[in-house]
Amino acid sequence: MNLLWFLLIGIAAGWLAGQIMKGGGFGLxxxxxxxxxxxxxxxxxxxxxxxxxxxxxxxxxxxxxxxIVLIVLLRYIRR
Incomplete structure (x- = not known):
């Protein structure tokens, strides 16, 4: 059950971080x-x-x- 909560929180956090960090999202x-x-x-x-x-x-x-930190790192690596 803890794994399910971890995945659900991770999915919600990914969506939220995608909304906060505008421009060039990674898709759903x-x-x-x-x-x-x-x-x-x-x-x-x-x-x-x-x-x-x-x-x-x-x-x-x-x-x-x-x-958000991961998205910043990925954007830095992409450049």
């Missing part, structure tokens, strides 16, 4: 993949900074920030 499936990978990245980055989130909203914020 790409945003979903970016969101799931961004959720992992966000958890890693927040752990390095010593920041802990709780609940659904905290997880969504963490995953969205991770997805």
């Amino acid at each position: 499936v790409g945003d979903m993949i970016v969101g799931v990978i961004g959720a992992l990245l966000g958890g890693f980055l927040f752990g390095l900074l010593g920041i802990w989130t709780t609940g659904l909203l905290g997880s969504l914020i963490m995953a969205t920030i991770g997805a």
Whole structure:
């Protein structure tokens, strides 16, 4: 059940990050993949900074920030 919540939060975070980072999105499936990978990245980055989130909203914020960082990195690599 935790895996299902992780995937759903990742998908929502990918969509949200795609809306925040305008221009040259990755499409629906790409945003979903970016969101799931961004959720992992966000958890890693927040752990390095010593920041802990709780609940659904905290997880969504963490995953969205991770997805935004991932999109910025992908745009930098594309250039």
